[in-house]
Amino acid sequence: MSTQTEPPExxxxxxxxxxxxxxxxxxxxxxxxxxxxxxxxxxRERExxxxxxDLGExxxxxxxxxxxxxxxxxxxxxxxxxxxxFEKGMTVLDALIDARDTYDSSLTFRHSCRQAVCGSxxxxxxxxxxxxxxxxxxxxxxDVVRVEPLPHQDVVKDLVVDMEHFYDQMEAVExxxxxxxxxxxxxEEQHQSPxxxxxxxxxxxxxxxxxxxxxxxxxxxxxxxxxxxxINKAYRFAMDERxxxxxxxxxMELIEQENGVWRCQTQFSCTxxxxxxxxxxxxxxxxxxxxxxxxxxxx
Amino acid sequence: MRExxxxxxxxxxxxxxxxxxxxxxxxxxxxxxxxxxxxxHTGAAEGGINAALREGDDWRDHxxxxxxxxxxxxxxxxxxxxxxxxxxxxxxxxxxxxAFSRDEDGQVSQRxxxxxxxPRTTYAGAETGHHMLHTMYxxxxxxxxxxxxxxxxxxxxxxxxxxxxxxxxxxxxAYDIKxxxxxxFRARDGVILATGGLGQVYDHTTxxxxxxxxxxxxxxxxxxxxxxxxxxxxxxxxxxxxxVLISEGVRGEGGILYNSEGERFMFxxxxxxxxxxxxxxxxxxxxxxxxxxxxxxxxDEYVHLxxxxxxxxxxxxxxxxxxxxxxxxEGVDGLEEPMPVKPGQHYAMGGVETDEWGAxxxxxxxxxxxxxxxxxxxxxxxxxxxxxxxxxxxxRAGRHAAGDVDEASEITTGWSxxxxxxxxxxxxxxxxxxxxxxxxxALADGxxxxxxxxxxPAVDAQGAEGVVEHAVQAERTxxxxxxxxxxxxxxxxxxxxLQETMTENVNVFREEGALKDALEEIREARxxxxxxxxxxxxxxxxxxxxxxxETRNLLDVAEAITxxxxxxxxxRGAHWRKEHQERKDDEWLKHTMLSWNDGSPGLWYKPxxxxxxxxxxxxxxxxx
Ligand SMILES: Cc1cc2nc3c(=O)[nH]c(=O)nc-3n(C[C@H](O)[C@H](O)[C@H](O)COP(=O)(O)OP(=O)(O)OC[C@H]3O[C@@H](n4cnc5c(N)ncnc54)[C@H](O)[C@@H]3O)c2cc1C
Ligand code: SF4
Ligand code: FES
Numbered sequence: 001m002s003t004q005t006e007p008p009e010x011x012x013x014x015x016x017x018x019x020x021x022x023x024x025x026x027x028x029x030x031x032x033x034x035x036x037x038x039x040x041x042x043x044r045e046r047e048x049x050x051x052x053x054d055l056g057e058x059x060x061x062x063x064x065x066x067x068x069x070x071x072x073x074x075x076x077x078x079x080x081x082x083x084x085x086f087e088k089g090m091t092v093l094d095a096l097i098d099a100r101d102t103y104d105s106s107l108t109f110r111h112s113c114r115q116a117v118c119g120s121x122x123x124x125x126x127x128x129x130x131x132x133x134x135x136x137x138x139x140x141x142x143d144v145v146r147v148e149p150l151p152h153q154d155v156v157k158d159l160v161v162d163m164e165h166f167y168d169q170m171e172a173v174e175x176x177x178x179x180x181x182x183x184x185x186x187x188e189e190q191h192q193s194p195x196x197x198x199x200x201x202x203x204x205x206x207x208x209x210x211x212x213x214x215x216x217x218x219x220x221x222x223x224x225x226x227x228x229x230x231i232n233k234a235y236r237f238a239m240d241e242r243x244x245x246x247x248x249x250x251x252m253e254l255i256e257q258e259n260g261v262w263r264c265q266t267q268f269s270c271t272x273x274x275x276x277x278x279x280x281x282x283x284x285x286x287x288x289x290x291x292x293x294x295x296x297x298x299x
Numbered sequence: 300m301r302e303x304x305x306x307x308x309x310x311x312x313x314x315x316x317x318x319x320x321x322x323x324x325x326x327x328x329x330x331x332x333x334x335x336x337x338x339x340h341t342g343a344a345e346g347g348i349n350a351a352l353r354e355g356d357d358w359r360d361h362x363x364x365x366x367x368x369x370x371x372x373x374x375x376x377x378x379x380x381x382x383x384x385x386x387x388x389x390x391x392x393x394x395x396x397x398a399f400s401r402d403e404d405g406q407v408s409q410r411x412x413x414x415x416x417x418p419r420t421t422y423a424g425a426e427t428g429h430h431m432l433h434t435m436y437x438x439x440x441x442x443x444x445x446x447x448x449x450x451x452x453x454x455x456x457x458x459x460x461x462x463x464x465x466x467x468x469x470x471x472x473a474y475d476i477k478x479x480x481x482x483x484f485r486a487r488d489g490v491i492l493a494t495g496g497l498g499q500v501y502d503h504t505t506x507x508x509x510x511x512x513x514x515x516x517x518x519x520x521x522x523x524x525x526x527x528x529x530x531x532x533x534x535x536x537x538x539x540x541x542x543v544l545i546s547e548g549v550r551g552e553g554g555i556l557y558n559s560e561g562e563r564f565m566f567x568x569x570x571x572x573x574x575x576x577x578x579x580x581x582x583x584x585x586x587x588x589x590x591x592x593x594x595x596x597x598x599d600e601y602v603h604l605x606x607x608x609x610x611x612x613x614x615x616x617x618x619x620x621x622x623x624x625x626x627x628x629e630g631v632d633g634l635e636e637p638m639p640v641k642p643g644q645h646y647a648m649g650g651v652e653t654d655e656w657g658a659x660x661x662x663x664x665x666x667x668x669x670x671x672x673x674x675x676x677x678x679x680x681x682x683x684x685x686x687x688x689x690x691x692x693x694x695r696a697g698r699h700a701a702g703d704v705d706e707a708s709e710i711t712t713g714w715s716x717x718x719x720x721x722x723x724x725x726x727x728x729x730x731x732x733x734x735x736x737x738x739x740x741a742l743a744d745g746x747x748x749x750x751x752x753x754x755x756p757a758v759d760a761q762g763a764e765g766v767v768e769h770a771v772q773a774e775r776t777x778x779x780x781x782x783x784x785x786x787x788x789x790x791x792x793x794x795x796x797l798q799e800t801m802t803e804n805v806n807v808f809r810e811e812g813a814l815k816d817a818l819e820e821i822r823e824a825r826x827x828x829x830x831x832x833x834x835x836x837x838x839x840x841x842x843x844x845x846x847x848x849e850t851r852n853l854l855d856v857a858e859a860i861t862x863x864x865x866x867x868x869x870x871r872g873a874h875w876r877k878e879h880q881e882r883k884d885d886e887w888l889k890h891t892m893l894s895w896n897d898g899s900p901g902l903w904y905k906p907x908x909x910x911x912x913x914x915x916x917x918x919x920x921x922x923x
Contacts, residue, residue, distance in 0.1 A: 068837050068839060069839065070837045070838060070839050071836060071837050088540075089540045089541075089628075089629075089630070100791075101789070101791035101795075102791075104834075105789055105790075105791065105833075105834045105835060105843040106834055106835030106836075106837065106841075106843055108835075108840050108841075108842050109842075110338075111508055112334055112338055112340070112507040112508050112509040113338075113340060113342070113343050113507045113508075114507070114508060114541065114543075115343060115541070115543045115544075115624065115628065116623075116624075116627060117342045117343045117426075117429060118334070118337075118338040118339075118340070118342055118343070118507065119337065119338060120334070120335075120338045134627050136627075136630075156477060156839065156840050157837065157839045157840045158840075160840050163335070167335075171440055174441075175437055175440060176395075176396070176437035176438060176440055176441040177395050177396025177434070177437065178441075179396075182394055183394065186387050186390060186391070187352075187386060187387065187390050188390070189390060189393050189394075189405075189406060189407060190393065190394060191401075191404070191405030191406060192398075192401055192405055193401065193405050194400075194401045194402070194403060194405070197398055197399075197400065197401050200398060201398070201424075204398045204430065204433075205426070205429070207337070207342070207429070208335075208337050237396075240396065240398075242396065243396075
């Protein structure tokens with residue numbers, strides 16, 4: 001069938017009937033629509049006002065950390081409370097956006113994809129590192145949603161933390177593919193077995209949100225420690241069979257350094273908070289084992 | 300002022316690839332991006348990258364499919380560049396270590412996608428974009444390319460000649476989000492815009508909140524024509540509550556669409572007797588809405604997409620990410636139940652007019668990726684064709700800006716001999732609304748060198764530096780105005796009104812009255828925007844200010860989409876018009892162009908280029 005057929009009438013409501021057309025209509029369609037909209041809005045406001053007393057049932061209470069070094073009233077850190085109407089399926093990010101757009105446009109936080117792929121809204125929500133966009137309010141046990149910036153990172157403003165150190169640690173592990181032999185022909189692939197791809201699969205999922213590093217006690221005390229995200233990144237390349245043995249040795253040397261894998265005390269906090277379910281602790285343990293093996297071979 | 304050979308604005312797939320190519324061609328490159336590169340929306344792409352890699356496939360077939368998919372509104376030289384170079388770019392990514400899904404023999408896997416005559420969609424699970432974005436960023440780190448992340452570009456610094464074709468882009472003005480300082484960036488050789496999509500014009504979209512069409516709006520105001528803006532793709536499978544995308548990969552692997560009566564309507568309803576669920580996106584999106592509008596939707600809103608029969612192993616192997624998305628954002632277990640889906644805004648086929656090297660008619664200004672219109676997607680983009688576009692045109696523009704290309708282009712840019720004047724279609728004046736005061740206030744962001752009233756006489760720098768300095772000055776004035784203004788409207792109010800209007804009136808199904816209503820309402824929103832105010836007085840990380848400037852860009856973009864939709868009185872690809880139910884090849888084998896002209900936008904047309912190197916693409920009926 002051709003695609004150029006007319007779908008059956010779909011817009012009956014907006015189509016005026018002949019009778020309606022015959023009637024004098026002084027206002028433009030835009031005016032009419034706006035008037036209708038204003039009426040709808042007034043209606044909604046009335047309903048909302050009426051509903052006010054039991055907002056308790058259908059509202060979320062957000063307690064949000066506030067701090068802005070530049071603004072006098074906010075230079076002392078404090079918590080602000082917002083009450084926003086609850087909707088089914090609402091996430092913590094939705095609630096924050098609602099609070100910002102409705103009550104206080106200075107409320108500051110990072111966000112973009114709202115689907116757990118950009119990693120920008122890792123926050124400390126009810127005492128745990130989570131992505132705001134991935135956290136359903138209904139899934140939180142408390143009546144109050146407490147939102148703070150990621151711990152152990154400098155706060156720039158409100159919920160925004162400084163990520164520079166995190167990025168530096170990521171870059172310290174040479175987070176890019178390196179191989180001795182590249183194909184001459186621009187159309188030639190470097191084959192990788194499905195098993196090897198499977199092996200590195202989980203490690204490639206990292207979205208650089210920083211939740212893991214923020215949850216790690218060791219990283220908190222020791223600025224030099226590479227931290228779980230960077231080590232996971234190192235794992236991703238060290239385990240990729242396409243890089244070759246020589247490169248793997250170089251990578252193992254990086255990871256075995258003083259500030260590398262040996263600092264990890266297997267507390268699993270990183271693994272517990274990772275929104276991408278990356279088995280971070282397992283990867284770190286595996287690298288430790290590899291390190292022992294390669295040293296044995298070396299001697 | 301900071302100075303580089305090439306400045307890339309935006310660090311998604313297109314920007315990263317452009318930066319790498321420019322640097323390889325010897326240029327000193329900087330990237331300026333409002334989000335850290337790995338936060339770019341390319342990371343959300345799921346399905347895959349089309350490339351004719353295998354025996355039995357040929358780039359010419361890919362070109363043919365793309366031209367047909369575009370409903371003959373694509374320009375053949377650009378389409379052929381895309382399909383010819385996609386294999387090379389895809390393997391380049393593989394050579395950079397990208398973790399593609401693999402066949403048993405270790406080769407990269409490919410799968411079928413809508414509108415393709417060969418299963419040529421190369422993928423990495425259902426998170427292809429994530430892998431592509433990270434792989435490219437890794438290469439940028441490796442090469443030590445300078446990245447200014449969380450710097451928001453607010454304006455292009457363009458010379459003041461009367462005709463856009465005579466202007467030059469000398470650099471950009473950017474706002475350092477963390478410190479709140481406005482600075483100039485001078486580009487000796489070229490500025491490459493790679494600012495991505497504009498989905499925030501609608502309220503139900505697969506796009507990120509940061510996809511606000513900044514590049515399109517800035518180039519437009521600097522005098523560069525914008526092309527085929529009415530061509531908005533609505534993806535047939537988005538989750539109803541959030542707009543989160545369920546990849547076409549699900550249908551590619553064999554997922555089935557059902558209506559509330561349990562009918563497999565793509566076949567049973569006769570929408571696409573041959574291809575069924577794998578017909579092209581516009582066809583499937585209309586079919587779904589049709590079912591819903593005729594009472595066969597579920598909860599009057601959506602249809603079901605079922606993948607249970609594919610089996611757990613296959614789903615986990617190729618579509619695992621989809622399970623997480625359905626679970627996290629809709630509370631549905633895709634292994635146990637069908638997923639609810641409905642159409643949502645997804646992709647802008649139109650954008651900044653460029654040739655097949657990404658160059659615009661303004662000297663030294665390029666655009667690539669979703670913000671650009673080369674035009675490879677015409678009236679309908681095939682799934683899996685945007686990611687290769689980022690790589691192919693990113694690389695081409697990077698090389699060209701760095702001066703490494705001496706081939707002429709076949710696609711013309713700017714007003715030329717075969718351009719044709721358009722008639723005014725809008726019931727209201729377009730562009731700037733009356734200004735609140737003698738200063739240009741919130742609207743003071745034309746793209747050319749600022750009018751003398753705006754600039755500080757203390758800034759007397761001459762030449763290219765002067766152009767950048769003046770632009771910096773104009774931006775400082777605007778930001779100062781926005782921050783100082785006392786009482787007013789919050790941008791969020793204007794933004795949500797705009798999104799509602801667009802969703803109501805300029806959606807999948809379009810009709811004249813509604814389009815005119817939309818233009819009137821956009822006009823109202825413009826007037827309201829003049830009273831916009833930024834409440835947050837802080838310089839540190841002032842997102843209130845950023846969102847306010849973005850909203851201005853959304854206004855311009857929304858208007859352009861609607862004007863194009865009203866002008867094009869035919870049915871082509873994604874553009875369906877109630878009053879015009881046929882493709883009118885005699886009249887409409889041409890692009891709609893809109894030029895800002897210092898605030899009084901004008902509509903004009905330029906012909907489609909159907910003649911390619913491989914063949915001339917004769918328009919045929921598009922059936923699937
Ligand atoms: C959910 C989803 C799934 C998709 N799946 C596929 C698929 O499977 N296959 C396919 O081919 N295509 C797919 N697409 C389309 C494709 O992913 C996009 O078109 C493409 O990634 C856009 O890339 P880009 O580089 O142009 O923009 P983006 O990746 O959006 O990057 C834009 C960049 O510009 C920056 N920026 C924007 N404005 C400014 C400013 N004012 N100042 C400074 N910086 C700025 C941002 O920070 C960002 O770095 C999908 C799209 C979506 C939304
Ligand atoms: S490993 Fe997980 S928690 Fe850590 S940065 Fe990556 S995605 Fe976030
Ligand atoms: S907004 Fe992107 S991860 Fe939450």
